[in-house]
């Protein structure tokens with residue numbers, strides 16, 4: 001069993017304050033903060049800026065992160081990072097900001113264009129220290145060795161996978177997530193649930209990842225509707241952040257599987273938000289993967305429904321009902337994906353061999369077409 005390192009982690013309603021002692025322990029004075037304009041506009045960045053500027057830290061702000069950040073956009077961040085002679089990088093926002101910050105931290109010391117970092121273990125040198133402050137509860141990026149970038153030319157999402165980009169510190173402060181719009185709470189929460197389900201059913205699941213994945217399923221299942229219905233429910237928001245964190249550690253170790261492989265072409269070509277693409281593919285892939293893994297899906301159903309009298313199908317029924325309660329579109333037709341592109345999507349998914357290798361049931365091209373067809377109209 002191989003265990004991926006985890007950052008120093010702070011959780012709670014005053015956790016943001018921990019950023020300062022952490023930076024002081026590093027003697028970090030000049031910082032690059034990577035975020036998006038929405039986080040600045042919502043006043044979330046201001047909380048961080050106040051803490052840092054009161055302490056006399058020098059801040060270089062990049063607030064131009066876009067969803068599904070492209071290689072070109074992230075190159076802009078790395079250019080800024082390399083020129084600015086910074087001591088540390090802070091990523092505050094959703095997974096796109098945190099992933100961009102991870103690459104910026106890696107680009108100092110590692111030479112060349114960032115597309116050279118794509119793939120597994122391509123980084124030769126350590127990153128400078130990076131602090132992740134998620135404002136959504138979903139990607140788990142604050143604890144994973146992965147940054148996902150969009151390749152605009154190939155219309156594909158590509159991953160930089162290296163322990164050298166794991167953040168040094170993760171700060172999970174639920175007060176930063178109260179303003180998250182309902183649909184983002186739904187999509188990102190479903191992404192986190194997908195991470196936990198996939199980590200638990202992955203062929204690389206282990207005695208380390210299993211308890212984390214199951215606890216994540218329980219936390220998310222018990223709290224996602226509460227956080228969706230009432231965004232200011234701090235207890236539910238904190239539970240969602242913890243669920244997302246545990247799911248992140250679980251999948252950093254066990255990997256995600258076919259749901260993510262099938263979601264990537266939907267994001268890369270049709271710009272369907274990551275959590276939404278996962279939500280639509282999740283129940284269909286669960287049905288496929290259940291064959292031969294009934295016990296594992298029954299374990300998941302016990303956590304989702306908090307009762308013993310369940311079976312593998314109960315887990316699928318739970319996910320379908322949850323998606324409906326969160327007003328998430330049910331199928332690919334509702335996402336306005338043309339029916340005639342199913343073969344292209346299937347070919348795209350089959351290229352995500354890194355994730356399909358983790359899937360508990362083998363998937364061939366014909367299976368992939370059937371899975372997308374099942375997700376098209378259901």
Ligand SMILES: [Fe+2]
Nearest residue numbers: 139191195274
């Ligand atoms: Fe994900």
